[in-house]
Structures are given as C-alpha cells and as structure tokens.
Amino acid sequence: MRLLRKLFKTLRETHDAPGDETFAKSGPCECSPEWPALEATANGHVMRTLRSSHYSIMTNPEVGKFVARCTGCHARYRAPWVVDGNEPMPYDFARKAAEPAGQERPHGAVEAEYTISTASGNDWPALPGIDFAALFRPRSLVCEPAEGEGDHSFRTGTVLVSASWELAGTWGVRVEGAASPEAADLIVEEMARQLGEAAGETALHYRVTG
Numbered sequence: 524m525r526l527l528r529k530l531f532k533t534l535r536e537t538h539d540a541p542g543d544e545t546f547a548k549s550g551p552c553e554c555s556p557e558w559p560a561l562e563a564t565a566n567g568h569v570m571r572t573l574r575s576s577h578y579s580i581m582t583n584p585e586v587g588k589f590v591a592r593c594t595g596c597h598a599r600y601r602a603p604w605v606v607d608g609n610e611p612m613p614y615d616f617a618r619k620a621a622e623p624a625g626q627e628r629p630h631g632a633v634e635a636e637y638t639i640s641t642a643s644g645n646d647w648p649a650l651p652g653i654d655f656a657a658l659f660r661p662r663s664l665v666c667e668p669a670e671g672e673g674d675h676s677f678r679t680g681t682v683l684v685s686a687s688w689e690l691a692g693t694w695g696v697r698v699e700g701a702a703s704p705e706a707a708d709l710i711v712e713e714m715a716r717q718l719g720e721a722a723g724e725t726a727l728h729y730r731v732t733g
Contacts, residue, residue, distance in 0.1 A: 547592035547599035554595040571607040579605045579644040633701040639694040642725035646692030661713035
C-alpha cells in the first residue's frame, strides 16, 4: 500500500500536462459534429477521455493541470470531463502492465494493487454502522476473514485480498495469489461495485501494478 500512498501524495506534482497552446488550442471545436472524441496527456501518455457532468479527482482543475482536447481539431475542451474508466493510469509501469504481451505471462500467482475512487471526484461518504470487512467481500465468491496488511482483509480460495483507506478519498486494494491479472480484476470490480452501491456513488477502479 506504500506505493499507492506515494502516488496520491505526489498527485499535484507528478501528473504533468502540456500548456493550453502547446497541446490544446483556444477557440471552438471546428469538427462536425463537434467534439467527436476527447483525449488528454499526462507523463507522456495519451489518455482517452469522456465528456461528463462533473470532474474527477484527477481532472479537477483545482487539483491538477490536466487539459482535454478534441482528437480532431485539438480545440481545448473546457467543460467537465473524466478519464475513460478503461484507461490504465498514466505511469510507465501501469501502461506496460496493460499492454498485450507478445508472449504468454509466466505461470504463477499474481500480485496486483488497485485504487477505488468515486467517478464524481468526491471523497467516499461516511457510512455509519457499515461493516466494511463484510462489504468488501464479493458476494459471488466464498470468502472468509484473514490476516493481511490492509485495514480489511479476506481470503477467497488461495487469493488474499486487503483493502485500506488511502489518500485523496481513495481505497487501495492489494490482491495476492490470483491465477491471472484478469481474475484479480474481477475480484476488485465486484468490490468496487458493492462499495458504490452502499455509498450511492459510481465507483471507478484502476489496476496500478500487477
């Protein structure tokens, strides 16, 4: 979990995006129809972005300096937008992990770390009386409490999962012993969905490592 804390602690400093005129032009969109698709960049990586009714933590101009532009004419998009939920985080190690491998991954247990945040960019609301240890256990799996490094840990089969409250209103999740990255993804996807349902928020989860 130390890696996740470091990422969010340096959010303002490390997520760099080009200035308005070097990456995105001032003025209206010249495409027809307008704004056919959006993109942004951070740390040298281009990210697919989506128009939205709100900013996220990452795209809020009060937090960082991300800029979104039209993929066609490169006009700057000044209304709220969010990063596509299917995009890996804009770090070399995260992008490398998400690339299709030219050869099969070596067999063995997978370790992966994730973040779970709200799509609205808000902190997770307080949930008095909620048993988070039970809330995080995927209902589709047979789970049992376990000792782990996180605030709330459980085991399902041979997989150990730990969830901890991180910085920037975000939960961090560590999965150890999954058969594949895809298997780990499914576990965290269900955890995020259950948390979102309990909080009345749409949850976004990202694989940071693994």
